[in-house]
Amino acid sequence: RPALIIDCDPGVDDAVALLLAFAAPALDLLAITTVAGNAPGHATQRNARMMRQIAGRADVPVFGGAERPMKRPPAGAGEFHGPEGLGDLEPFEPAAIVGDGPAANAIVDLVMRRPEGTVSLAVLGPMTNLALAMRREPRLAGRLGPVAVMGGARAEGGNITASAEFNIWADPDAAAVVFGSGCEVVAFGLDATHQVRATEARIRAIEAVDSEAARTAAAMLRFSQRVEREIVGWPTPDWGAPLHDACPVAWAMAPALFDLRPCRIEVETQSDLTRGHTAVEFRVDPATARHRWAVGADAQGVFDLIARTLEEAAR
Numbered sequence: 001r002p003a004l005i006i007d008c009d010p011g012v013d014d015a016v017a018l019l020l021a022f023a024a025p026a027l028d029l030l031a032i033t034t035v036a037g038n039a040p041g042h043a044t045q046r047n048a049r050m051m052r053q054i055a056g057r058a059d060v061p062v063f064g065g066a067e068r069p070m071k072r073p074p075a076g077a078g079e080f081h082g083p084e085g086l087g088d089l090e091p092f093e094p095a096a097i098v099g100d101g102p103a104a105n106a107i108v109d110l111v112m113r114r115p116e117g118t119v120s121l122a123v124l125g126p127m128t129n130l131a132l133a134m135r136r137e138p139r140l141a142g143r144l145g146p147v148a149v150m151g152g153a154r155a156e157g158g159n160i161t162a163s164a165e166f167n168i169w170a171d172p173d174a175a176a177v178v179f180g181s182g183c184e185v186v187a188f189g190l191d192a193t194h195q196v197r198a199t200e201a202r203i204r205a206i207e208a209v210d211s212e213a214a215r216t217a218a219a220m221l222r223f224s225q226r227v228e229r230e231i232v233g234w235p236t237p238d239w240g241a242p243l244h245d246a247c248p249v250a251w252a253m254a255p256a257l258f259d260l261r262p263c264r265i266e267v268e269t270q271s272d273l274t275r276g277h278t279a280v281e282f283r284v285d286p287a288t289a290r291h292r293w294a295v296g297a298d299a300q301g302v303f304d305l306i307a308r309t310l311e312e313a314a315r
């Protein structure tokens, strides 16, 4: 059972990913680390602790991290997540306090203390914390197990600009450090996450579970559903908002849910026009490729996994 650190910026879809991970006995969760992204750093850090409290997982430490990207000014994604990051969920101050940070130090300590290859990361926000950790400890990349990231845009273009997906765009310099580090990266970009949509039936299946965690997850999905209808568009009756950040966590639990292709991923950091674009090169030797790009997802399988995991935790 590889140990997992989740680095995130909750964020409504980050929150669902956290509630899934907290409910999953199969995951050995070492820590949650947070970064500014969807909301400012103080909010994402508190939001992670709120989810921990709702899930009853005070055993998992939360460490606050970078307040801003490596070189760029901070971005926000308020309209997609609400000003405090969790849609219209009323923020509260959780009982449990935050761990001794910053997150980058916690990542270095947790990974370097354990045997090589036994700690994996799921990165669900801008990659600032992991990039800072790699800069602090040059041996880190060689010690990590697979790093599963939500980020990147290829086939159908971006969601924040024509070329870029939000997490990579928000801190392209950090993403370039991570993809260039030599560690194994599995990227769940929009090609895959746009297949994983929270349709009405899938939200109802989660609402049918009687627990605060399930009710909170469903509230996040309902908020995204409204945003998708009002801001993005609703092309068919059976549509739904993409549940990006649950993908790396679902993959850690059930890898067969995704189709991955070996590749080499590089990030545009210079151009104003295409900043944060991910160039995904499939013409690589699969035996030596360090990156994989998710091309397909079993969306119903991901939602079944979420409902089942929350249901089992509620018993």
Ligand code: BDR
Binding pocket: 011, 012, 013, 014, 038, 077, 080, 124, 125, 150, 159, 165, 166, 167, 244, 245
């Ligand atoms: C990513 O951007 C954020 O707004 C979401 O939480 C997700 O991590 C999708 O582009």
Ligand code: CA
Binding pocket: 008, 009, 010, 011, 013, 014, 038, 124, 125, 245
């Ligand atoms: Ca996120």
